[in-house]
Amino acid sequence: MLEGAGLECERGARILFRGLSFVVRKGELLRVAGANGSGKTSLLRILCGLARPSAGEVRWKGQPIGGLREDYARELVYIGHAPAVKDDLTPRENLEISCRLAGQSTSGEALVAALERLGVPELPVRKLSQGQRRRAALARLLVSDASLWLLDEPFATLDAEGISNLNGVLEKQVQRGGAVIYTTHQEVGIRSTRVVDLGAGA
Amino acid sequence: MLAVVRSVVERDLLLALRRRSDVGTALLFFVIVASLFPLGIGAEPNQLRAIAPGVIWVAALLSSMLSLGRLFAADYADGTLEQMLLGAAPLGLVVMAKSLAHWLVSGLPLVAIAPLIALQYDLAPALYGVLALSLLLGTPVLSLIGAIGAALTLGLRGGGVLLALLVLPLYVPVLILGAGSVEMAGAGLQPDGQLLLLGAALVLAAAFSPWAIAAALRISME
Numbered sequence: 409m410l411e412g413a414g415l416e417c418e419r420g421a422r423i424l425f426r427g428l429s430f431v432v433r434k435g436e437l438l439r440v441a442g443a444n445g446s447g448k449t450s451l452l453r454i455l456c457g458l459a460r461p462s463a464g465e466v467r468w469k470g471q472p473i474g475g476l477r478e479d480y481a482r483e484l485v486y487i488g489h490a491p492a493v494k495d496d497l498t499p500r501e502n503l504e505i506s507c508r509l510a511g512q513s514t515s516g517e518a519l520v521a522a523l524e525r526l527g528v529p530e531l532p533v534r535k536l537s538q539g540q541r542r543r544a545a546l547a548r549l550l551v552s553d554a555s556l557w558l559l560d561e562p563f564a565t566l567d568a569e570g571i572s573n574l575n576g577v578l579e580k581q582v583q584r585g586g587a588v589i590y591t592t593h594q595e596v597g598i599r600s601t602r603v604v605d606l607g608a609g610a
Numbered sequence: 611m612l613a614v615v616r617s618v619v620e621r622d623l624l625l626a627l628r629r630r631s632d633v634g635t636a637l638l639f640f641v642i643v644a645s646l647f648p649l650g651i652g653a654e655p656n657q658l659r660a661i662a663p664g665v666i667w668v669a670a671l672l673s674s675m676l677s678l679g680r681l682f683a684a685d686y687a688d689g690t691l692e693q694m695l696l697g698a699a700p701l702g703l704v705v706m707a708k709s710l711a712h713w714l715v716s717g718l719p720l721v722a723i724a725p726l727i728a729l730q731y732d733l734a735p736a737l738y739g740v741l742a743l744s745l746l747l748g749t750p751v752l753s754l755i756g757a758i759g760a761a762l763t764l765g766l767r768g769g770g771v772l773l774a775l776l777v778l779p780l781y782v783p784v785l786i787l788g789a790g791s792v793e794m795a796g797a798g799l800q801p802d803g804q805l806l807l808l809g810a811a812l813v814l815a816a817a818f819s820p821w822a823i824a825a826a827l828r829i830s831m832e
Contacts, residue, residue, distance in 0.1 A: 456696060458692060458695060458696065458831060458832070459831075460832065478698055478699070478700060481696045481697060482698045486692065486693075486696055488689050489689070490688050491688070491689060492689035492690045492693045493688065494625065494684075494688060495688070496625055496628040496629060497621075497624070497625070497628075501621075501624070505621050506690075508613065508614060508617040509614065509617075509618075509693055509694060509697040509698070509704075510693075510697060510698055511614070511697065511698025512698075513613070
């Protein structure tokens, strides 16, 4: 499905990675490993099309993503470092707006059910802890039917229960033929099909 | 497509409702700036009547600019902007919706308050209509042009000052047409020409600025 060909990323004058090539197929779980500053986030931003690689190309089903734009965007969910939840809204309102932006119309019950399953209380996000905010952002995965998930540090700030919950969600996505690319530097007890190691960083 | 526009507008209005003080400050700023001039210049009715259109328009300009910094900054900080870039709808539509929401919150109230301000300047009541109409046509242009500047200066240090330097010169034509129309009407002439030109500026801005804003955002986000 997703293919990176000869990707290179430059930050300032440093080269973070060069000549990085890999393929992600249906039902695969790809873990991006590497030390702090090795370019994990940059790689994910390149893969979802937010940033452009200084060399190389990302292809979705054989076509460069630069030309696909919204067609590609509809097939992916990207959850970045910033959880994209608004302090002044409740988790439900946040989830609803992110679904709408992604072009999905999800029923109110489905949204509530997703948030309940992850144990997010229905309070303004301002009053939630970091871990609860992260869960509120991850609830998006439960209502998504996108085939590709790009997750930047999804396990960060989650407790043990949250981690095992998320593991279950990821496994389900892989079983139904979706693909997941995620970064982490914790051991989370989920088997990845493949690992891309960016090394120790520059 | 329109569902996305509607939900973005609804969301921004809801956020404005939950943060009423932010909206209030910009409006209060408008009222205070416009009220300082009669106090500073003195109560000479003819003089006040002459400067009224210009002063009210400049105050509207500054007040609209004051709230521009927040247009994209909050969404940028919490990552929502990334999601908008990766959304299913074209980014141009999303930014159009955001500009519309900005205008509803920061431009439209000015149209309503302006006649009250004009009272302090002893502006002829016959001119209230022209003043409100010129603001109604002109303030959306301010929001749209300002959004280009806000997108370009996103994430920059000292972005606020840069934004003012970038955007204020672009506001000049709107200021001249807007204040000009009220002055024309005050002199007993037909203000149609200026108002039509303002309308044309609005159509042009609505047609082209979403693309410019979207392009600027993509550059800022890289």
